[in-house]
Each structure stands twice: as structure tokens, then as C-alpha cells.
Amino acid sequence: MKFPYYPGCTLYTKAKPLNTSMQATFGALGVEIVELPHWYCCGTTFTLARDNRMSLIAPLRILAKAQKEDSRVLVPCSVCYNTLKRTNYILKQDPEVLQILNEHLEESYDGGEQVVHPLEFFRDNKERVKSKIVKDLKGMKLGCYYGCLLLRPEEEIQFDDPESPTIFEEFVSLIGAEPVEFPLKVECCGSYLVVNSPEAAVEATYRLLKNARGNGAEAIVTSCPLCHYNLDALQAKIKGVHSEFRDIPIFYFTQILAIALGLGADSAGLSQNKVSPISLLKEHNLT
Amino acid sequence: MNKILKEKDFIKRIEEISNQKISDCYQCGRCTAGCPFAEFMDAPPNQVIRFIQLGLKDDVLQAHGPWFCAACLVCQTRCPRGVDIPRLMEAVRVLHLRAKEGLIDVDSIDKELLLDAPPLAFMSAFSKYTY
Ligand code: SF4
Ligand code: SF4
Numbered sequence: 001m002k003f004p005y006y007p008g009c010t011l012y013t014k015a016k017p018l019n020t021s022m023q024a025t026f027g028a029l030g031v032e033i034v035e036l037p038h039w040y041c042c043g044t045t046f047t048l049a050r051d052n053r054m055s056l057i058a059p060l061r062i063l064a065k066a067q068k069e070d071s072r073v074l075v076p077c078s079v080c081y082n083t084l085k086r087t088n089y090i091l092k093q094d095p096e097v098l099q100i101l102n103e104h105l106e107e108s109y110d111g112g113e114q115v116v117h118p119l120e121f122f123r124d125n126k127e128r129v130k131s132k133i134v135k136d137l138k139g140m141k142l143g144c145y146y147g148c149l150l151l152r153p154e155e156e157i158q159f160d161d162p163e164s165p166t167i168f169e170e171f172v173s174l175i176g177a178e179p180v181e182f183p184l185k186v187e188c189c190g191s192y193l194v195v196n197s198p199e200a201a202v203e204a205t206y207r208l209l210k211n212a213r214g215n216g217a218e219a220i221v222t223s224c225p226l227c228h229y230n231l232d233a234l235q236a237k238i239k240g241v242h243s244e245f246r247d248i249p250i251f252y253f254t255q256i257l258a259i260a261l262g263l264g265a266d267s268a269g270l271s272q273n274k275v276s277p278i279s280l281l282k283e284h285n286l287t
Numbered sequence: 288m289n290k291i292l293k294e295k296d297f298i299k300r301i302e303e304i305s306n307q308k309i310s311d312c313y314q315c316g317r318c319t320a321g322c323p324f325a326e327f328m329d330a331p332p333n334q335v336i337r338f339i340q341l342g343l344k345d346d347v348l349q350a351h352g353p354w355f356c357a358a359c360l361v362c363q364t365r366c367p368r369g370v371d372i373p374r375l376m377e378a379v380r381v382l383h384l385r386a387k388e389g390l391i392d393v394d395s396i397d398k399e400l401l402l403d404a405p406p407l408a409f410m411s412a413f414s415k416y417t418y
Binding site: 008009010013014015041043044045047048049050051052055077079148151152153154162163186187188190191192193194195196197198199200203204207225226229233 | 303304305306323324326327354355357358359360361363364371373374376377378381391395396397400403404405406407408409410411412414415416
């Protein structure tokens with residue numbers, strides 16, 4: 001099976017472990033993920049100003065390129081996923097904008113390219129995943145952190161219920177670990193506020209990590225490189241403000257999948273996690 | 288700051304940029320109740336909206352609330368009146384930014400963070416805090 005793949009910029013820089021573990025896990029599942037030829041940045045955070053059409057150019061160009069390869073494209077980064085899906089939604093809703101942008105870019109895109117998140121792929125290919133699991137993750141308690149961009153706005157993203165989603169927990173159960181519910185799994189980590197209002201991001205991150213821990217999570221899984229950064233890297237800062245805070249490892253969902261598939265710590269890119277998950281994996285006899 | 292627009296056009300301009308009808312909000316406060324960053328805002332989301340409804344342009348433009356909005360869309364999901372609050376917050380920011388006010392000061396970004404954080408953190412911040 002082949003699947004066109006749009007990694008996005010961050011997977012080539014600060015989120016390499018997400019890329020490495022995507023490649024390794026899909027390879028192990030017998031799916032060849034093929035990077036789009038000549039891709040660009042999606043423009044990141046989607047514009048909320050209706051009169052800002054410029055920022056739709058980058059995502060439209062990616063979608064148009066992807067459509068030339070296949071009717072679907074696999075996108076693991078939550079930010080890219082959100083931007084591409086919201087762009088599609090606008091282009092479907094507003095033929096005038098679609099026409100203007102197509103003319104500008106000399107493309108003939110129709111707004112119909114299907115943007116697929118790996119969690120959706122796993123949901124739809126449960127047997128394929130299950131048959132390849134070789135490590136026993138039983139008893140490992142994982143909090144599934146969705147963040148904002150996979151869920152909202154509901155009408156445009158249509159990923160799962162925005163207030164009580166379950167797709168991530170189903171994935172964690174599928175690979176044999178134990179999902180832990182915590183109320184703040186859908187709340188914001190602070191996102192780009194980390195750049196110029198870091199105190200707000202530190203506080204938001206603290207709240208949700210404490211909430212996950214308090215409900216029994218030993219580690220957290222996420223899919224967004226910016227969430228991963230905030231949850232992982234800001235723990236050092238949290239300790240400066242809240243002395244009782246205890247570290248908690250943060251995995252990309254494909255990192256923990258790589259462990260379950262027996263691909264080892266290198267394929268999972270675990271050495272780049274700031275809060276090391278190694279002792280936790282040892283406790284569960286997974287290294 | 289009140290050089291930006293004539294008072295009478297203010298509500299209309301916000302409505303145009305945000306594509307929202309400001310009178311839709313009935314001030315239940317649910318957006319503020321769920322906003323993870325309300326504690327950092329001098330005027331929380333529903334109050335900013337109230338200022339806009341009343342055409343209090345100076346109060347809107349002086350409020351810090353919109354700058355702490357992370358566009359997380361929790362309030363948009365929960366608003367019983369279907370108001371897309373982050374679009375209103377963006378419209379307020381955009382009015383400042385297009386008047387070249389409130390632009391992010393790149394030199395003041397923490398150097399350690401610059402080397403450490405993923406590029407999309409900066410790309411996102413630049414797309415929200417530049418014009
Ligand atoms: S939740 Fe909606 S109706 Fe209620 S105060 Fe906020 S914007 Fe207004
Ligand atoms: S979108 Fe903005 S205003 Fe609404 S809850 Fe999130 S941070 Fe608060």
C-alpha cells in the first residue's frame with residue numbers, strides 16, 4: 001500500500017522524532033509513505049481574518065500538488081492538518097475565493113483533496129496494526145492529549161467529538177496500553193503564546209499535566225509538535241514556579257507505536273525527548 | 288490609538304473582518320468561563336465583545352485580552368449563540384497590526400527559546416502578531 005505523505009517543516013527540524021517514528025511505524029505496517037515532491041510550509045496557524053486571502057495560498061498550493069498524486073494525503077502534524085482542512089472548507093464554501101486563488105497560482109484545484117491524520121488511518125486499519133504488535137504494553141497508563149487543532153472547529157475538521165473525543169484512547173487501547181481519561185485533554189497548551197507570553201503557556205501546561213497525572217497517567221501521548229514542545233520543554237520552567245511538580249514523559253503517538261511494534265528506541269527517536277521516558281519504559285520491561 | 292478608525296465605522300469594520308454579527312452575543316459569559324487564558328486578560332472575552340457591542344472603540348483597542356487569545360477555539364465550540372469569538376479577537380488584533388501597532392518585537396524573544404522551540408511556534412506567533 002502506498003500513501004502520499006506531507007510531513008511539514010517542523011518534522012524536518014525540531015520534531016524529527018515524529019518523522020522518524022512515522023517512517024518506521026508505517027514501514028513496519030507495510031505501508032509505503034511517499035513524500036510529496038517539492039512541498040512547502042503550510043503557513044502554520046490558520047488566519048481568522050476573513051479578508052486575509054494571502055494566507056490561503058500556501059495551503060492551497062500543497063493541496064493542489066497533493067491532488068496530482070492521489071485523492072488522499074497523510075498529515076501527522078496537527079497544525080498542518082488543521083490548516084489544510086480549514087483551507088479546504090473555505091475553498092468548498094466560497095467558489096469565488098477558490099477561483100481567485102487558482103488563477104493566481106495557475107492551478108485547477110477543486111477543494112476536494114482528502115486530508116488524513118495517521119490516527120484516522122489506524123482507526124480504519126485496526127487489524128493491520130494489531131497483527132504487528134509484538135511488545136506488551138499492558139498496564140502502561142497513558143493520558144491522550146488532543147489539544148485544539150485536531151478537534152476544532154468541529155464543523156470544519158470533523159475529526160471527532162470536540163468535547164469528548166475517543167479516537168486517541170481507542171488507538172492507545174489498540175496498541176495494548178491503558179488510556180487514562182483526564183478532563184483537560186481537549187484544553188489548549190498555550191500554543192504560540194510561548195513566544196511572547198511564556199508565563200501563560202507555562203501555566204496552561206502545568207494545569208493540564210497536573211490534571212493528567214492526578215488522574216493516573218504515567219506519560220502523555222500527543223500528535224502536535226507545538227503541544228509536544230510546550231508539554232515537554234516547559235516542564236523545566238514549571239518546576240521554577242510550582243516546586244511540587246513532578247516530571248512526566250511526553251510521547252508522540254508514533255513513538256509509543258514504534259515501541260509496541262518492537263522497533264526500538266532509535267526508531268522512536270526517544271533520545272530527543274527532554275523528559276526522558278527511558279526509566280518508565282524500563283519499569284514496564286519495554287527496553 | 289483612536290486615530291485608527293472613525294468611531295461610527297468601528298463595529299462595522301470588526302464585523303467585516305471577523306465575519307461575525309456582534310449583536311448575536313447575549314453576554315452569558317460562557318466563553319470567559321472556559322477560556323484557559325482569561326486569568327491573564329484585563330478584559331476577558333465576553334467583556335471585549337461587550338465593548339464592541341457598545342462601540343467603545345478605545346476600550347476595545349486598549350484591552351489586553353485579544354493578545355492573550357491563543358485561538359484555541361474552546362469558546363467557539365461552547366458558545367450557545369454560535370459566535371466565533373476568536374475571529375473577533377483576531378479582528379481586534381488585525382486593526383492594531385495593520386496600523387503597525389503591537390507588532391511582535393523579534394529582538395525581545397528569549398534567545399534560548401529561539402534555539403530550542405520548533406519553527407512553527409515562531410511562524411504561528413509571527414502570523415498572529417504581524418500584519
Ligand atoms: S459564550 Fe457566546 S453568547 Fe455567551 S458571552 Fe460568550 S460570545 Fe456571548
Ligand atoms: S479562542 Fe481565545 S478567547 Fe476563546 S477560549 Fe481560546 S484563548 Fe480564550
